[in-house]
Amino acid sequence: MRKDAFFFFVVDYKRRLETRAKKRLFRKLDEVVPLAREAWLEMNSGQRRPFVLQAKEYQEDGECLSKYQSLVRDVSMLEEARCAQANKTRQMKSLIDKLVGGAESRHELGNQDFYFISILHFGRTFIHTYQPAELAIVKYSLKCGIKEQLHLLINPGVISLCDEYSAMQHSKNTHALPIPPDALGLAYYDEIAEMVLEFTKAKEHPTVLFTNAQNVSIVESMLLEILEDHIDANTLYVSSLEELFYRLKQATKMNPLSFVPSMKMVQNMLNEDIFSNTIGISCQYHESRQLFMHCALSQCVRWAYTVSANCCSQMCIELIPGKHIPMDTSSGSGSDTSDMHITVVHKPKKIGKRGCSRRITNE
Numbered sequence: 111m112r113k114d115a116f117f118f119f120v121v122d123y124k125r126r127l128e129t130r131a132k133k134r135l136f137r138k139l140d141e142v143v144p145l146a147r148e149a150w151l152e153m154n155s156g157q158r159r160p161f162v163l164q165a166k167e168y169q170e171d172g173e174c175l176s177k178y179q180s181l182v183r184d185v186s187m188l189e190e191a192r193c194a195q196a197n198k199t200r201q202m203k204s205l206i207d208k209l210v211g212g213a214e215s216r217h218e219l220g221n222q223d224f225y226f227i228s229i230l231h232f233g234r235t236f237i238h239t240y241q242p243a244e245l246a247i248v249k250y251s252l253k254c255g256i257k258e259q260l261h262l263l264i265n266p267g268v269i270s271l272c273d274e275y276s277a278m279q280h281s282k283n284t285h286a287l288p289i290p291p292d293a294l295g296l297a298y299y300d301e302i303a304e305m306v307l308e309f310t311k312a313k314e315h316p317t318v319l320f321t322n323a324q325n326v327s328i329v330e331s332m333l334l335e336i337l338e339d340h341i342d343a344n345t346l347y348v349s350s351l352e353e354l355f356y357r358l359k360q361a362t363k364m365n366p367l368s369f370v371p372s373m374k375m376v377q378n379m380l381n382e383d384i385f386s387n388t389i390g391i392s393c394q395y396h397e398s399r400q401l402f403m404h405c406a407l408s409q410c411v412r413w414a415y416t417v418s419a420n421c422c423s424q425m426c427i428e429l430i431p432g433k434h435i436p437m438d439t440s441s442g443s444g445s446d447t448s449d450m451h452i453t454v455v456h457k458p459k460k461i462g463k464r465g466c467s468r469r470i471t472n473e
């Protein structure tokens with residue numbers, strides 16, 4: 111029965127009849143309804159009022175309970191998300207410890223390879239996702255500096271009408287890349303995935319890619335979408351460059367008593383970005399427009415330079431221009447690429463939908 115005024119009257123009516131008879135007269139509430147209805151129809155509004163109020167109170171309590179239950183659900187979801195985030199942070203720290211600590215214990219820290227990744231996007235979409243525009247990964251070691259680079263412009267293929275304006279604004283204020291459907295670069299995600307996996311060797315062993323802390327989840331979400339069907343879980347991780355940098359600063363200190371900067375100081379060193387105006391390290395598109403700061407490739411190279419400038423001298427590693435630090439910028443050349451393997455793919459216009467088999471060739 112619906113919990114309205116009549117329901118509360120039926121409950122009360124049954125109780126009164128049974129009290130008067132001093133015994134149970136009805137097994138179910140339904141059995142008393144016909145008698146109660148007759149009595150209810152003869153009652154005026156004043157007589158019905160207590161039951162109307164009772165029903166109202168019940169309804170308000172129900173709404174309160176429902177609000178409370180929904181609040182409890184929200185709180186528990188938040189708590190779950192907080193725990194998941196805390197677990198992830200712990201997992202990342204332990205991975206970095208293993209990577210750096212393992213290399214240290216083998217006396218191989220100088221030769222340990224690290225991957226720095228930057229993925230630029232076309233702004234946040236209406237449904238809170240990000241569509242990739244440019245991807246760069248740099249393979250780096252303290253001893254050799256920048257060893258290899260992978261650079262791709264990406265055409266995510268489709269963009270909804272409601273995202274078009276924000277994508278245009280985002281592009282205008284940052285990387286200046288044309289927005290879909292006129293975006294440049296590869297449109298075939300499977301092809302991009304294979305190139306990323308080949309470059310990082312993530313199919314052979316779990317690999318950690320480092321990017322600045324504030325973009326870890328954004329970069330990770332775009333990367334996972336690109337790699338979706340190409341990797342198993344626990345194959346490729348995106349982690350905080352700040353954490354790595356901090357750990358390297360600790361590992362490369364000259365003696366146990368030497369000063370180690372705090373995490374905050376390490377973050378400031380990266381944010382300061384003293385190599386931001388280095389020329390010759392961006393992709394062709396951004397180099398020609400002098401948008402060095404907004405190039406994913408330039409960003410990865412600058413991170414490598416910043417880490418080198420702060421960690422190599424403690425390990426008595428000589429800084430090689432173009433590998434650890436910029437080339438002489440007055441000469442207009444930033445990176446010594448003579449013996450470096452570089453994969454650069456840009457250009458072609460063309461829309462390509464995810465999963466389509468069309469291959470976009472290099473420029």
Ligand SMILES: [Zn+2]
Nearest residue numbers: 393396405406
């Ligand atoms: Zn670029």
